[in-house]
Amino acid sequence: MTAPDPGVTFGYLDEQTKRMIRRAILKAVAIPGYQVPFAGREMPLPYGWGTGGIQVTASVIGGDDVLKVIDQGADDTTNAVSIRRFFRRVTGVATTEHTTEATLIQTRHRVPETPLRAGQILIYQVPIPEPLRRMEPRETETRKMHALSDYGVMHVKLYEDIAQHGCISTSYDYPVRVNGRHVMAPSPIPKFDNPKMHDAPFLQLFGAGREKRIYALPPYTSVVSLDFEDHPFTVQAWDRVCDLCGATDSYLDEVVTDDRGGRLFVCSDSDYCTGRRAAGHRGPMAATAAGEALSDAMAAVGREDGEARP
Amino acid sequence: MYVAVKGGEAAIDAAHRDLAALRRGDAAVPALTVAQIREQMGLAVARVMAEGSLYDPDLAALAIKQAWGDVPEAIFLLRAYRTTLPRLATTAPIDTTRMVVRRRVSATFKDLPGGQVLGPTFDYTHRLLDFALAAEGETEPEAPPAADQPLDETLPRVADILGDEGLIEPEQPPADDGAGPVGDLTRDPVTYPADRDIRLQALARGDEGFLLSLAYSTQRGHGGNHPFAGEIRMGEVEVEIVPEELGFPVSIGDITVSECQMINQFKGSKAVPPQFTRGYGLTLGYNERKVMAMALVDRALRHRELDEEATAPAQDDEFVLSHADVVEASGFVQHLKLPHYVDFQAELDLVRRLRRAADSDETAGEPPQEDT
Numbered sequence: 290m291t292a293p294d295p296g297v298t299f300g301y302l303d304e305q306t307k308r309m310i311r312r313a314i315l316k317a318v319a320i321p322g323y324q325v326p327f328a329g330r331e332m333p334l335p336y337g338w339g340t341g342g343i344q345v346t347a348s349v350i351g352g353d354d355v356l357k358v359i360d361q362g363a364d365d366t367t368n369a370v371s372i373r374r375f376f377r378r379v380t381g382v383a384t385t386e387h388t389t390e391a392t393l394i395q396t397r398h399r400v401p402e403t404p405l406r407a408g409q410i411l412i413y414q415v416p417i418p419e420p421l422r423r424m425e426p427r428e429t430e431t432r433k434m435h436a437l438s439d440y441g442v443m444h445v446k447l448y449e450d451i452a453q454h455g456c457i458s459t460s461y462d463y464p465v466r467v468n469g470r471h472v473m474a475p476s477p478i479p480k481f482d483n484p485k486m487h488d489a490p491f492l493q494l495f496g497a498g499r500e501k502r503i504y505a506l507p508p509y510t511s512v513v514s515l516d517f518e519d520h521p522f523t524v525q526a527w528d529r530v531c532d533l534c535g536a537t538d539s540y541l542d543e544v545v546t547d548d549r550g551g552r553l554f555v556c557s558d559s560d561y562c563t564g565r566r567a568a569g570h571r572g573p574m575a576a577t578a579a580g581e582a583l584s585d586a587m588a589a590v591g592r593e594d595g596e597a598r599p
Numbered sequence: 600m601y602v603a604v605k606g607g608e609a610a611i612d613a614a615h616r617d618l619a620a621l622r623r624g625d626a627a628v629p630a631l632t633v634a635q636i637r638e639q640m641g642l643a644v645a646r647v648m649a650e651g652s653l654y655d656p657d658l659a660a661l662a663i664k665q666a667w668g669d670v671p672e673a674i675f676l677l678r679a680y681r682t683t684l685p686r687l688a689t690t691a692p693i694d695t696t697r698m699v700v701r702r703r704v705s706a707t708f709k710d711l712p713g714g715q716v717l718g719p720t721f722d723y724t725h726r727l728l729d730f731a732l733a734a735e736g737e738t739e740p741e742a743p744p745a746a747d748q749p750l751d752e753t754l755p756r757v758a759d760i761l762g763d764e765g766l767i768e769p770e771q772p773p774a775d776d777g778a779g780p781v782g783d784l785t786r787d788p789v790t791y792p793a794d795r796d797i798r799l800q801a802l803a804r805g806d807e808g809f810l811l812s813l814a815y816s817t818q819r820g821h822g823g824n825h826p827f828a829g830e831i832r833m834g835e836v837e838v839e840i841v842p843e844e845l846g847f848p849v850s851i852g853d854i855t856v857s858e859c860q861m862i863n864q865f866k867g868s869k870a871v872p873p874q875f876t877r878g879y880g881l882t883l884g885y886n887e888r889k890v891m892a893m894a895l896v897d898r899a900l901r902h903r904e905l906d907e908e909a910t911a912p913a914q915d916d917e918f919v920l921s922h923a924d925v926v927e928a929s930g931f932v933q934h935l936k937l938p939h940y941v942d943f944q945a946e947l948d949l950v951r952r953l954r955r956a957a958d959s960d961e962t963a964g965e966p967p968q969e970d971t
Contacts (some may be wrong), residue, residue: 361940
């Protein structure tokens with residue numbers, strides 16, 4: 290733990306604001322999947338960069354927490370680096386890249402591959418909290434639709450996908466029904482991650498800063514991806530493994546390695562991939578020049594100058 | 600060629616240094632001081648204060664300097680500073696009839712009590728580049744001549760003059776008759792339909808460009824209401840608070856504000872005879888274009904209370920209020936440059952699958968018709 294910036298309150302937000310946000314979180318936990326309006330503050334990071342997630346993290350973080358921040362599954366993406374650095378500065382808490390060591394994980398667009406355990410909190414950054422927004426632009430209408438459990442438009446949208454494309458053409462931010470009641474946007478995680486939310490032993494909090502909404506999934510909540518009996522929900526699968534660590538069960542990012550059509554497919558979860566490689570697993574391309582270059586780059590960037598892997 | 604896909608702390612630090620160097624520009628040219636910006640770029644400072652919702656010319660000038668002259672970025676800096684400031688007190692409503700006016704014009708009456716005061720305005724300048732300003736050793740401008748007679752201490756508002764005749768709708772007091780606190784969208788999330796206090800606050804903080812275009816759209820038939828600039832005034836007003844332990848108002852300083860009262864036609868309804876209606880604009884600092892646009896949009900948003908049909912974007916409070924904030928809009932549009940590898944991978948995968956499915960359908964089905 291490093292000393293926080295003495296010029297700012299612990300967690301940046303003032304105590305009254307944190308209390309207001311905690312109340313919104315409690316309400317959200319009490320009504321799983323319901324979007325609680327809250328008086329989102331302007332943060333020193335731009336809207337769209339994760340101000341909702343940052344406010345939630347700032348309100349629940351304590352001095353003995355260990356924070357992990359990921360963006361696209363990775364700890365070393367610029368926005369994750371920037372948010373982690375922000376919290377180091379305004380709280381001084383310990384940070385980690387290891388999913389198992391973290392007590393709080395703030396994420397954009399992924400759920401970690403390593404299963405989380407009870408007691409950990411996963412905080413999602415949410416751009417558009419309203420799952421019905423694309424069908425109905427008006428908040429006054431969508432609030433009514435949620436109140437009446439009137440989710441017909443969503444089913445019609447999914448049906449039209451099938452009629453048009455033969456399958457449901459939503460591949461991320463795939464709508465879920467929570468606790469048999471509210472339809473909820475899981476945030477733009479790939480639908481690959483949806484099953485990880487169901488009946489999970491850990492608390493999941495969702496913060497949308499610009500839209501000023503907080504929602505939550507308490508532990509062991511039913512989270513069902515919407516589908517039809519004859520078109521059941523499926524997740525993405527690959528007919529290949531991670532080129533670096535050989536994982537068969539992780540979400541793969543496509544990395545363009547040169548301008549001659551070269552591609553690598555690697556785990557989007559950098560901690561998972563690094564951990565597997567440390568345990569001796571090797572993928573088919575790990576020993577090639579491009580594989581080694583990518584592996585070195587993943588090991589080298591994202592850390593403070595001279596800082597060892599935390 | 601290896602393509603680096605991820606950047607880390609070192610890259611961010613280097614980018615910050617690059618930005619700092621470009622912001623400073625040629626080191627042979629003296630650096631601008633905050634005082635120079637505050638004094639000589641006053642309209643930029645005013646806009647940053649107005650949309651930043653914080654009256655502090657020094658901090659606004661600092662924000663402009665730090666933002667490399669980018670006004671929305673400066674507004675963002677000021678907002679981020681403002682967000683955690685404690686609320687020590689709520690001021691009494693300012694009284695603009697007691698404004699020390701620098702400018703006060705009406706387009707509806709040739710002359711009026713207190714007179715027209717042109718003041719500092721670009722309105723009648725000829726927009727020819729003044730190369731004298733580019734020459735080194737700029738000469739000090741001549742001081743403006745003093746007026747023949749002092750201005751009246753209290754200048755009645757044009758709308759009140761019409762109000763005395765009953766020609767304009769009376770100002771609608773809030774439902775609680777002003778006893779309750781005024782809404783604050785920075786402390787409570789906006790709900791729709793939004794009340795006028797919240798609407799006016801959102802407009803006062805709203806992006807000038809967006810409001811200008813919306814106001815313009817009402818003039819071009821999208822929710823039009825035949826406006827007249829009843830009155831525009833700019834000057835200094837006293838800000839007062841009433842400390843609980845004292846029970847009487849105490850002045851805590853003067854601020855510059857701009858105010859616009861638009862007067863609009865209203866055909867009347869079954870219950871109400873034809874009369875003029877009001878649109879209102881007010882901002883911190885000298886922002887004349889902004890207050891005029893604000894007053895037009897405020898009037899357009901009042902369709903519910905005036906029982907008018909809403910047909911245009913400028914009349915839709917949800918549309919206007921949700922998209923007026925430059926910090927929100929700039930953030931969300933620009934977040935598209937953050938990585939979206941994971942979502943894009945999902946889409947890439949889907950498009951490939953759909954194309955494969957389409958290909959196999961084609962080969963399995965009827966052979967494609969030959970062109971004739």
